[in-house]
Amino acid sequence: MNRAADALLLQHNLKALNLTNMARHLEQQLRQARDGGIDYGQFLLELTELELRIRCESREKRRLKEAKFPLLKPLETFDFEAVPQLDKRLVRDLATGDYLKARRNVILMGKSGAGKTHLATALGIEACRQSKRVRFVTGYALANELIEARTEKDLNRLLGKYARLDLLILDELGYVPFSKEGAELLFQILAERHERGSVIITTNLGFADWTQVFGDPNLTAALLDRLTHRAHIIECTWDSYRLKQSLKGGEKKAS
Ligand code: ADP
Ligand code: MG
Secondary structure, eight states: OOHHHHHHHHHHHHHHTTOHHHHHHHHHHHHHHHHHTOOHHHHHHHHHHHHHHHHHHHHHHHHHHHHTOSSOOOGGGOOGGGOTTSOHHHHHHHHTTHHHHTTOOEEEEEOTTSSHHHHHHHHHHHHHHTTOOEEEEEHHHHHHHHHHHHHTTOHHHHHHHHHTOSEEEEEEETSSOOOHHHHHHHHHHHHHHTTTSEEEEEESSOGGGHHHHHOOHHHHHHHHHHHHTTOEEEEEOSOOHHHHHHHHHHHHHHO
């Protein structure tokens, strides 16, 4: 057999083994190996590393897309110096994803503009980078999605989809009160995830005000009990970042 025929066969085998990236880059890698005098072991190592790297990159891209973040704001764009009250070490620690392994929740509470959504998104992006399944959704949108699914007799499928996530990010819980049905369905999702998968919640409400949003005090108590059990609670007590930035801008202009 000649070299070209072997390479063709090899490419075919790689594809049959689902090693498509190796197949795609085979020719170029073979050429490089020959030109550079690379030995068999190193050649195979480089080719397999390439396959793994490309797979990992495309998985990350897929996870980011599936997560449906409204804006891609990673931790690199979060200005820790602007919010010295924030426990930076805790955020860095959360970014490692250990809380996901421990199935712990994170609750970000505080005023509008404090950076809760930014932090939740950044942690979600970190999770995607670790190949985790993430979904970002507002509490209101999720409640509506669940109600709609129930009407269309598609609720079980949707519940299954949410149960499979490694991380559910529920943004803006509390801005809009839920209907009775919405509250019950949301409770169901969160109860099912309890100790099975993590949830990050951002909210402008203190715990005492949650009944206003969920309606039923018993349901709210049961929900809070599960959600806050072993949760990291981050109280964003500072003023709006945006407001601070515009005030700063104003100061600069004035001086
Ligand atoms: P919240 O969800 O608490 O209402 P957001 O996360 O939406 O607040 O923040 C409001 C805006 O300010 C966003 O554009 C966000 O990216 C920005 N922001 C808030 N805090 C910071 C920060 N510490 N560093 C950089 N940008 C920030
Ligand atoms: Mg927000």
